[in-house]
Amino acid sequence: MTAYAVAHLRSVDPNAEIVEYLQRIDATLAPHRGYFVVHGDLPEVLEGEFPGALVVIGFPGLEQARAWYRSPAYQEILPLRTRNSDGIAMIVQGVEPDHRGTDILAAP
Numbered sequence: 001m002t003a004y005a006v007a008h009l010r011s012v013d014p015n016a017e018i019v020e021y022l023q024r025i026d027a028t029l030a031p032h033r034g035y036f037v038v039h040g041d042l043p044e045v046l047e048g049e050f051p052g053a054l055v056v057i058g059f060p061g062l063e064q065a066r067a068w069y070r071s072p073a074y075q076e077i078l079p080l081r082t083r084n085s086d087g088i089a090m091i092v093q094g095v096e097p098d099h100r101g102t103d104i105l106a107a108p
Contacts, residue, residue: 002058002094003065004037009087010052021080028077032068034059052087065091 012018029035038056059065068074069091095103 001061001096003060003062004092004094005034005055005057005059005065005069005089006092007055007087007089008050008052009040009055009085011087012053012085015084017080018084021077021084024077024080025074028071028074029057029068031073032059032064032071034064034068062091062093 034057036056037058038054040053040055042052043050043054057065057068059068
């Protein structure tokens, strides 16, 4: 089932390190079949506040998402982002295409 790496970046200093990070990240995704779904978009906020930008990277499953984040290639460039941005990052599991809102009521 598809999994996603999601980052809410409240601020980013677009300096040379961020440029290097962006130049190198695609090569870290490829071995894990990762792909950008949303990249740096400023959301149209309909309710509440959401300062900053959103990044969503899709993977075939949780194992690939975790393997990408923990990979030596990504860990090598990660400080380029964390030194120059403020935000949170997480991995979440997607749902099947036929998922319905009430399906969550049956979850343990």
